[in-house]
Amino acid sequence: MTDRTIGERLPLSYAQEQLWFLDQLTPGETFYNVDIGYRLRGPLDVEVLQRSLTLLVARHETLRATFHDADGTPYQLISPPAEVELTVIDRTGEDRDEAVSRELGALAAIPFDLVTGPLYRFTLVRLADDDHVLALSFNHIVIDGWSVAIVNRELAVVYRDLMAGAEPDLPEPALRYRDFVAMQRDRVSVAELDSQLGFWAERLAGLTELDLPADQPRPATGSRAGGDLVLDYPPAFHQELRSFAEQQGTSLFILVTAAIGVVLGRYTRQLDVPLGVPMLGRTDPDLEDVVGMFVNMVVLRADLSGDPSFAGLLEQLAESSLDLYDHQDVPFEKVVERLDPVRVPGRNPLFQVSVQVLGASNSPAGFTLPGLTVEWLEPATTRASFDMNINFFETADGMRGHLSYPADMFGQWRIEAFLGHVEQVLRSAMKNPAQPVSRICLLTEAEHDRALAAGHQVEGIELCYVVDPAGNLLPRGVPGELLVNADEKTRQEQSAEHFEPNPFKQNSVVFRSGNVAHWTEDWQLEILDNDAPGQPAKPDTDGAVTTPATPTEATVASILQTVLDKPVEDPDANFFELGGNSLHATRVVSRINKTFGIKVSVRLLYGDSTVRAIAGAVDELTAAKS
Incomplete structure (x- = not known):
């Protein structure tokens, strides 16, 4: 039966809106590529693998989405199911490990086009008749970490059934991603949104951003060339951690997060350590088998003031994390708008370090295919989203740590040392959880x-x-x-x-x-300089109010006035201080491009965002065009 909703303009979830906006801000970037690689040893049936991938993409409509906009307002379209391309690259006869590293790195560096799609990419590298690498790549706007586990689990089932000559019989998901979007829009009413924003405004009041010691200054352009460090922990250490967490009545996530908080506090001389935590966003059980972008970032504060014991810090973080679950529905971008922190190019607002722990059932390491030996490979990170993106994956053989970071700020020696210090804190804390965090030694x-x-x-x-x-x-x-x-x-x-x-x-x-x-x-x-690192001050826009001095300034002011629905008369008025947000920015840019017949990106509003500065940039582009 034909799906009559194919081609219908569908709204975006709040998380998708933010990722769409970031793509408008930095088009052609790979910040939000999701890349997973597997080494497959044994007799692989390539045709069955391709058919399995086709069935999966047909099953999950979000993977067939593309993203467009009308006058700066985004919408998504779902394409009809079609044969999925599995690109095969033949590297037989070459050095196998070198070929794997080269090909995975090259694939991770390819951006996705949200308009043309598709927003998935499946590649098979043939190293020998019985040795292949499967690379699964997606844009984060259509998938999250939990969804990767769904894809892996269902791919294994479908491949097994097709290899056995049976027709795959997976139960249909009770809901689709579009249902989640509608539920989200209904659930996050104005009153509920105000209530949750009030919670976050209180919880994050006085937040100080981490200023991590680095080898190079933060690039003024916001360039964040990616670096990676992967560390496999032995099964014995992993079991020690799980046993200790159970003794303390807490989770592995809270345990490693506490250790990270102690290390970051010592590194920065700060007693208040904000950490970004991804929430699953699947509060309805019927959404647990739906592929899509559900995750929402929230901020967890590790409070080291008063020098608590490590056990006390565990209790504090466990208690705080319960509040996060109760207030996870409000979109991160709206929290940012409410708190209105100073925006710095290349620095994520509110937190610079994110932490996640995935259990074995949701870890990429859990992927299997019948008749094959599967090894999980970590593709290289080409672009770093945060100062540190720390992920721990539980595996059948222990635990793997994966830390991505901006290589143009931190040397690898510093990142290696950081993970070593986290491990040292964990070992010390397990010996004596009653010791004050200030007395835990970072050094081996x-x-x-x-x-x-x-x-x-x-x-x-x-x-x-x-x-x-x-x-x-x-x-x-x-x-x-x-x-x-x-x-x-x-x-x-x-x-x-x-x-x-x-x-x-x-x-x-x-x-x-x-x-x-x-x-x-x-x-x-x-x-070093004795002055403690400070935060950049907001531009001072106080003083005498003037009026637009040029026709371009007047037109830009009029566009801002229309989009923001408030008077804009001062050419030194700042777009964000007037209440502008990311979606407002895309609408402003759309109107500027249409009015002046030029092509500017949203980045224009993330430098000097006064009416005068925007008008000056428009005049320069108009003059260059003529």
Whole structure:
């Protein structure tokens, strides 16, 4: 029976709206590509695999969506089912591991076009008759992590049935993604939205963004070339973590999140650590078998003030996470609009580090195909969404950590050290969960000895090393206060309040220099600026109100006035301070392009977003066109 809704203009979910807007802001980027790779060893039937993929795409209409807009307002269209292309790349005779790495990296770097589609890409790399790599790629706007598990599970069932000569008989999902969109729009009423936004405004009041120590400054252009680090933890350590979490009456997610919060707090000298947490968004059980983009980001704060015990921090985070479940429906972008943080190119608003733990049933590592040995491969991240995107996957053989990051900010040595410090905190906390978080040592015994040795090697200074406020040695790359061994001359020159017992050597004292310093990658001491990192100030738009000075300024002001539905008379008025949001921005840009006959992207409004600046950019483009 023909689906008469094919070709109908359908609304987007709130999460899809945000991803659509980000694509308008940075078209052609791969920030939100979802790439999964598997090494398949054994007799693979390529034709059956292609038929299986075709049946899956026909079964889940969201995978057949494309995205368009009318006057800046987005909508999606569902295409009719069709044969799915499985691209086969023959690399037989080549170095197999090198070919796998090269091909997966190349595929991950290919962007998706939301307008033309399709928003999936299936590729098979043939290494030998009995050795293949299957690469599944999607745009995040049509899929999320839970949906990947659905696709993997159903692909295995369909392939098995077709190989056995049987017709696959999967039960139809009770709902479609379009039903979720309609339910979401109905459920998040104005009153409910105001209530939930009120909760988030209170919960996130006074939030300070993390300023992580880095090897290079944050690029002014917002460029975020991706880097990856994958670490497999042995089964014994994974079991220790699960057992400890059970003893503490909490989850593996809360346990690793607490450890990450401790490390980030020590790295940044902050007692308030905001972490982005993806919520599944599938509050109706009938949505558990639906493929689509349901996930919504929320912010979990790890409060280290008062120096709680590690066990106390676990309780705090567990309690806070329950509130997240109760208030997960409000779209993240609307929370951002309500809080109105300062926007910085290349910095995600409200949080810079995200954390997720996926159980074995929802992990990509759970994929199997009958008759084949399947190995999960991690495709390279080409673009980083956050400063750190930390994912832990439970597997049959233990646990895998995958951390993606902007390689133009952080060296890999720093990321390796970070994961090592998280593991060290976990091991220390499991030995003594009652210890205050300030006393948990980040450093392994080898790191501790190396830091002490480095302090003896600084020319011109006699047990120089770098410590946090609690007196713990800090690792390379992390700023802290410089302590100097107090010789007789120093004691005579400085007053007594600057001295304290040496925490690392009996019968001696140290001088608190007040200088902020860190150890470089090769253990060289570097003195830093003493000023604590601050947040950029908002542009000052106070003062005398003027009127548009040029016809272009007047037209731009009129466009903003129409879209925002409020008077716009001052050419120095800022689009976002007037109440503009991402969807307003797309409507403004659509009208500017139509009115002036030019082509600008939404990025225009994310620099200097005053009427005067926008009009100046329009005049430049108009002049260049003529």
